Amino acid sequence: MITDLHHFLSEEAKSRRPSPLKVAFKYYGQEGLVFLGGGLPMSDYFPWEKIVAYSPSAPFTGSAGIAEKPSDTGKATITELKKQKVESYDIPLARSLQYGYTSGQPELLDFVKKHTEIIHHPPYEEWDAITSIGNTEAWDSTLRTFCNAGDTVLFEEYTFPSAVETANALSVSFAPVHMDSYGIVPEELEKLMANWDSSKPKPKLLYTICTGQNPTGSSLSDERRKQIYKIACKYDFIIVEDEPYYFLQMGEYDAKADATKMKTPTHEEFLNSLVKSFLSMDLEGRVIRLDSCSKVFAPGTRLGWIVAQKDILERYVRLHEVTIQTSSGFTQSIVAGLLGRWGQEGFIDWLIGLRKEYAIKRNFTVHCLDKYMPKIVSYTPPVAGMFFTVSIDASKHPRFATEYDSDPVKVEDAVFNRALKEGSLMIPGSWFRSPNFEIKDDTFFFRGTYAAVDLEKLDLGLERFGKAIKEVFEIE
Amino acid sequence: MITDLHHFLSEEAKSRRPSPLKVAFKYYGQEGLVFLGGGLPMSDYFPWEKIVAYSPSAPFTGSAGIAEKPSDTGKATITELKKQKVESYDIPLARSLQYGYTSGQPELLDFVKKHTEIIHHPPYEEWDAITSIGNTEAWDSTLRTFCNAGDTVLFEEYTFPSAVETANALSVSFAPVHMDSYGIVPEELEKLMANWDSSKPKPKLLYTICTGQNPTGSSLSDERRKQIYKIACKYDFIIVEDEPYYFLQMGEYDAKADATKMKTPTHEEFLNSLVKSFLSMDLEGRVIRLDSCSKVFAPGTRLGWIVAQKDILERYVRLHEVTIQTSSGFTQSIVAGLLGRWGQEGFIDWLIGLRKEYAIKRNFTVHCLDKYMPKIVSYTPPVAGMFFTVSIDASKHPRFATEYDSDPVKVEDAVFNRALKEGSLMIPGSWFRSPNFEIKDDTFFFRGTYAAVDLEKLDLGLERFGKAIKEVFEIE
Structure with missing residues (x-):
């Protein structure tokens, strides 16, 4: 039995009405009717006759999809978008470049929903999916849909600063949830909720980047997710799982394994290896899942999708109608054309290949x-995502009290500047602190990424960073 | 001397801070630095090797750009976007599909700014342009940038329902401004402001669709615009000119002229024929201009641009960073590739051709x-845009008082339903009333469009609509 989430809606979301013009549009296309109602330019005037997109070809017979570029293999998946429909999964430009379909083009939604079914099997009937223009927009729309000024949102202690900034400008109140190297600690969340000061608004949302967390690189285990979901049901809040890194699950680090020679798993093995999403255990329909093309395809697609209860998504659609309208028609046609040609199986091939690339980089990073x-640095090899962290106990500095006023952030700052001089940049962990979160110990950390550089540079950058730490801590 | 607009900013806009990560990104690309700071996926992993877009070729030697399709002429403008840069105006996919450039890709902004200079010559130095994802989004962002709940916005009495809905959900207060067949009546605006109830918040913004207004089809003359601009300066408010139809300026209707044989103007003649924008007279920098590709190219591009004071646009960029980020990279690459190949002159050719198409349709509509x-119907041939209106004095109905309770909306409704039965649909004017606007007379109108159908259907639709009016009004 799913939970009715309407009591969570913001005043803004409650007040959104469908456009009166929708009443007219229900007659659009009616047999024999001359429709002079809508200001739609004729597609004859669109200046694009045809778009052709060249991509790698599925099935990917080698070990990795992304290793097989058309230029290397001579193969190519060609999406040719004329004004007429080419294949059943193609979205003709005459439609994708026209107004309409705020919730996303049907062909694309069809693929996305089948994909969601394969990966997550949402355990209730009334779920649906709509497109977004990426998780940043989806998160902003989520806040506008649920939060009034002063409403409380649960955030991981360390989190993505843009997600904080989005919420901050809407005057949301922040409640940080304690994490360790493996993400949110369920017992701490339970304690926080059990002792909630009843004079303050009860949290409506938990915002979590639960796989390959930004910035900590941590990932919640299946077990922790189950516990957290139970707490959400008990204390009645919504879980927003922001999951851009979900498919970058490299698995446990094995110092002896050579990732380049990693056996390509079967699709079944791959699917079984994935951590269970909150959506997959969402019997009550209280999860809003945000998926994105940014990390599995490219950030500039500006395309993602939101999965939630169908009638909650209706409120998002009302919002999208008067803000973004929908994502770019070029993007929708090109992405649907690619996914259609690849099929669900080809897409999984691609994801397997992508994961392998990241596994190679993760392993290389840990070797470095x-x-x-130096020994004072600790790190937990990430099992997912783009980020790793290195942590240091600032109190180990010989002059922590005298030179740094016993303030770990001052030591962190010294390391940042020293590393810059050495020619290496990682981001200080304190920059990711969520509001109202007070650090209780002397540990600081840096966030690095293995995503954006090649192995040679990664080696050089980490060598320099290690040197900087040694210099600041005066280690031989 | 431009006016400082910061006192107009909303609490939300004032509170927006740049992401702390920006501090790190200023080191990005620094010589010799290994940057492990940003979670940017490598473009090697993007699954699009190349995009090729086929478009009509400039210069358009015939009478109309849009008449010259590649399929008709054998000519084509081919934008080929490889990973490497092809032409100086091309945006390589490796960049457009990556994170970054929230305010828009430089090549596109360069074109847009030169275009703005050619068309509007903004009369102050400190103006700038950023991309939007269309005027709906740009209007929402404008409201979020300037309005707190309860702030007043001036709206045209009849306006675009989505623009109202956007404002309504933000709890903005509406002040309707009186219009006639030629748009806002400056004397009425002056009166409204002079008699403003000082217990109510003074209007911050005037929202106007000043050319080819939706729904009335009216366009403000140069003279009215000058007067309105003066009133804005006197009473200190911002003018938001929402101008999707600006380039659909067909000029005065001439019953004797055959639009299909209209002489193609020189570029100079064309530019001189355009109505002066508010931006073009904006000595004080108090205009926010919203331009869009939706009507001149295609709605699904989801691309537009905002012109305003540079440091006000900075507030929009902070907002965009945590919402839309930027418009689709596919869109930006494809549109910049097209515009770059056409050049400013080719784009003007295109606009001349587009205008001619609309002039043919407008003229045909007036003939119909x-x-x-019937004689009781009045209409003013539109000089711009996609819309026309037909107005009727409801009190001319023989049983206006007895059958319709002297309510013009009831007569309007009867006509709407009758026309539907006849097989023709236009939108009732009352659906476009802005909040707080009380109709003072017995006139109602319908909005039609000549944009979306061909001439044959237009003829049929209007014949049927005329018949419906005659039936309701019992005219032989």
Whole structure:
């Protein structure tokens, strides 16, 4: 039995009415009717006759989809978008470049829903999916749909600063949830909720980047997710799972394994290896899942999708109608054309290949950390995502009290500046602190990424960073 | 001397801070630095090797750009977007599909700014342009940038319902401004402001669709615009000119002229024929201009641009960073590739051709109205845009008082339903009333469009509509 989420809606969301013009549009296309109602330019005037997009070809017979570029193999998946429909999954430009379909083009939604079914099997009937223009927009729309000024949102202690900034400008109140190296600690969340000061608004949302968390690189285990979901049901709040890194699940780090020689798993093995999403255990329909093309395809697609209860998504659609309208028609046609040609199986091939690339980089990063970091540095090899962290106990500095006033952030700052001089940049962990979160110990950390550079640079950057730490801490 | 607009900013806009990560990004690309700071996926992993877009070729030697399709002429403008840069105006996919450039890709902004200079010559130095994802989004962002709940916005009495809905959900207060067949009446606006109830918040914004207004089809003359601008300066408010139809300026209707044989103007003649924008007279920098590709190219591009004071646009960029980020990279690459190949002159050719198409349709529409509408119907041939209106004095109905309770909306409704039965649909004017606007007379109107159908259907639709009016009004 799903929960009615309407009591969570913001005043803004409650007040949104459908456009009166929708009443007219229900007659659009009616047999024999001359429709002079809508200001739609004729597609004859669109200046694009045809778009052709060249992509790697599925099925990917080698070990990795992304290793097989058309230029390397001579193969190519060609999406040719004329004004007429080419294949059943193609969205003709005459439609994708026209007004309409705020919730997303049907062909694209069809693929996305089947994909969601394969990956997450949402355990209730009334779920649906709509497109977004990426998780940043989806998160902003989520806040506008649920939060009035002063409403409380649960955030991970360390989180993505843009997500904070989005909420901050809407005057949301922040409640940080304690994490360790494996993400949110369920017992701490339970304690927080059990002792909630009843004079303050009860949290409506928990915002979590639960897989390959930004910035900590941590990932919640299946077990922790189950516990957190139970707490959400008990204390009646919504879980917003922001999951851009979900498919970058490299698995446990094995110092002896050579990721380049990793056996390509079967699709079944791959699917079984994925951590259970909150959506997959969402019997009550209280999860809003945000998925994105940014990390699995490219950030500039500006395309993502939101999965939630159908009638909650209706409120998002009302919002989208008067803000973004929908994502770019070029994007929708090109992405649907690619996914259609690949099929669900080809897409999974691609994801397997992508994961392998990240596994190679993750492993290489850990080798470098083992090689270059002094003993005072600790790190947990990430099992997912783009980020890793290195942590240091600032109190180990010989002059922590005298030179740094016993303030770990001052030591962090010294390391940042020293590393810059050495020619390496990672981001200080304190920059990711969520509001109202007070650090209780002397540990600081840096967030690095293995996503954006090649292995050679990664090695060089980490060597320099290790040197900087040694210099600041005066380690031989 | 431009006016400082900061006192107009909303609490939300004032509270927006740049992401702390920006501090790190200023080191990005620094010589010799290994940057492990940003979670940017490598473009090697983007699954699009190349995009090729086929478009009509400039210069358009015939009478109309849009008449010259590649399929008709064998000519084509081919934008080929490889990972490497092809031409100086091309945006490589490796960049457009990556994160960054929230305010828009430089090549596109460069074109847009030169275009703005050619068309509007903004009369102050500190103006700038950023991309939007269309005027709906730009209007929402404008409201969020300037309005707190309860702030007053001036709206045209009849306006675009989505623009109202956007404002309504933000709890904005509406002040309707009186219009006639030629748009806002400056004397009425002056009166409204002079008699403003000082217990109510003074209007911050005037929202106007000043050319080819939706729904009335009216366009403000140069003279009215000057007067309105003066009133804005006197009473200190911002003018938001929402101008999707600006380039659909067909000029005065001439019953004797054959639009299909209209002489193609020189570029100079064309530019001189355009009505002066508010931006073009904006000595004080108090205009926010919203331009869009939706009507000149295609709605599904989801691309537009905002012109305003540079440091006000900075507030929009902070907002965009945590909402839409930027418009689709596919869109930006494809549109910049097209515009770059056409050049400013080719784009003007295109606009001249587009205007001609709309002039043909406008003229045809007026011919049909002359032919089919009974005498009680009045209409002013539009000089711009996609819309026309037909107005009727409801009190001319023989049983206005007895059958319709002297309510013009009831007569309007009867006409709407009758026309539907006849097989023709236009939108009732009352659906476009802005909040707080009370109709003072017995006139009602319908909005039609000549944009979306061909001439044959237009003729049929108007014949049927005329018949419906005659039936309801019992005219032989």
